[in-house]
Amino acid sequence: MSVLAAPSAPRLGTRVGAFLWSCVSSPANAAMTLALALLAGYWLPSLVDWALVRARWIGPRTVCEDAAGACWIFIRARWSQILYGAYPEAERWRVDVLFGLVLIAGALLLSRRVQYKGLIGLLLIVVAPPATAVLLLGGVDGLAYVPTTQWGGLMLTVALGGVSLAGSLPTGLVLALCRRSDLPVIRGFAVVMIEVLRGIPLVPLLFLAMSVLPLLLPPGTDLSPLMRVAVAFILFNGAAMAEVFRGGLQAIPKGQFEAARSLGLSAPRTMALVILPQAIAIVTPGLLNVAVAIVKETTVVLIIGLYDFFNEILAGLADPQWLASGRAALDTGYFFAGLVYWAVCFGLSRVSARLELATERRG
């Protein structure tokens, strides 16, 4: 592999031209191109062939047994479990409302045209978690009570991810501000909290939340597994957010603090009106990266027996019926789960990269 060797390319003027020239610029490069092209030429068509052409789309389960392609029948058959878990059928419109709201909120926050995104975000952090809890949990007038043990599927992933995000943002901000405090006790608390939470991996932290947390609460308190997991997620990702916020606060030049002080602003007003607005613009890409991490981390809850999006698919595969019907369902299940996570995470990381570039250009 001849790295960094760029023999003088002919002036083709276009990026496509430069790309094509780079593939054949030397004999070694041409050989490499040929090998890679042969591999890609074999794999890509066979993937398309497997996922689309030879796939089984409709029919009974038995159609999949001798399938040489994907078995989309499996996804169709398990569709309601994958989306709603064990949520009662009559109440599923509430989950649909949640999905709709998440899509609208996502579109508002990610769109380039919408203004006042900070305000929308703040509103979401403050209002969305309790509103979602009321909507999904119910127990108030007109809404039947649905215990979290019946939650599952994509709905559980969205609820857990959303609560973790909404909870860890303020947690992280407070921790980061405390870490910059002049008061040694407060700074010490923040440092210990952040380092401990970043040093313990998520899985032991989940076990801790499952087995030890209930012991620390008054006897008779019944915290559902999902709530315990949410506490662990908020703390764990709060520490990660704190480090991102810290980087942003450090990037603000000292002159900004001094200028604000010379204008007579108090310390809290300096923070709220001068420093934070600049810092948040800097840290938004980093925060989005933590959001990607949260989406990926939600899969870990299957270790303690919760049925999130991925675990519902696995549960479908473990069903003796589908277990007997061969490899097609297995491959399709993993392919579908991977595709969904990839689309969400890749989309978010693209947005993050775009914002980072925009911040850099602004200077």
Added chain:
Amino acid sequence: MRQAEAHSSASRFWAGRRLAAGGAQAAVLAAAALVVWFAASNAAANLGRLGINTGFGFLGRPAGFAISQHLVDYSESSTYLRALEVAVLNTVVLALVAIVGATVIGFALGFARRSSNGLMRAVAAGYVELLRNVPLLLQLFFWYFAILRPLPPPRQSLSLLGAIFLNGRGLVLPRPEAAEGFGLVIAALGIGAVLAAAMACWLRRRRARLGRAPSPWVAAALPLIAMPALAAVIAGPPVAWDLPRLRGFNFEGGLVVLPEFVAMAVALSLYSAAYIAEIVRAGIDAVSRGQVEAARALGLRPATINAKIVVPQALRVIVPPLGNEYLRLFRNTTLAAAIGYPDLTLIFAGTAVNQTAQAVEVMLIVCGCYLAINLAVSAGINGYNRRIGRSYR
């Protein structure tokens, strides 16, 4: 007079600030103490109500469960302390193997992303974007449940050169064992190393004085290879390979690696490699373009430019984030609990908690272990960063 007044008002102001600061800190301390007291009294009440023992006495008692992979002697009658040792070793071995794999693949990918070949760059970028954006647990399950477990039974193993076998029960490798020549070859290796160091030193000085002499590296490698080779000829081979043989329905001899270990090592290596590739790419980008152009103007070959100009300078940028990536990989080994590889989390946070019911003590041990290893490594990284920072200033 006025000055004194001003001074006293200033000192009163600062005294007021100090008082407020002291008050705030005292309030935080008091709140923390209250939370701890609340949690501790609840814990005491709950433990009493449930009739759970307290203390670390259980560590001396027999564990009573088997562990499918142990690098030191372990049986069901061994103590919990011994089980802890086994579990920590399992975690560390997995992390080390995965770190080696991730580093090799990651560096190759990082250079591929800056290759002169556009298609190569595109393929490497595709790998990074694919692996980074799919949850590690999903990848792990894919390798374990979709690839390794459906492999055929031992009798129809996939085999490489008749010595390495892969089947549904794991990976079977030849096991190295010390043979009669072992002591002499090791001794020869030691002497060879000393000789090589001396020779390299001498050649380097000679080269500096005369401007020409054989490369110290090539010349120094000679005794390092020749001495042990000579010893092996005289005393016989240092290592005998215990080859696995198929007997009945399973393999006999050899080194059997659990399929859980293989799945973990593969998934962790491939996943972390995507992140390491990005770190390496950033390191290459940090080497200024002029350096490469100057080297090219001097007529150095591309491989030499990489080895002597780009890599040494890029490494300074690469090493600190690389250390953090290793730590992340280490923390990710805890996903082993999901497929049943006996690591620290599964054995202690899982099995030991269920058996002893002493969740508080066991989880303290588990979290303490992870925290200690993590803090030790990150202290090392910070030390390195400080040294680099100083040497640059």
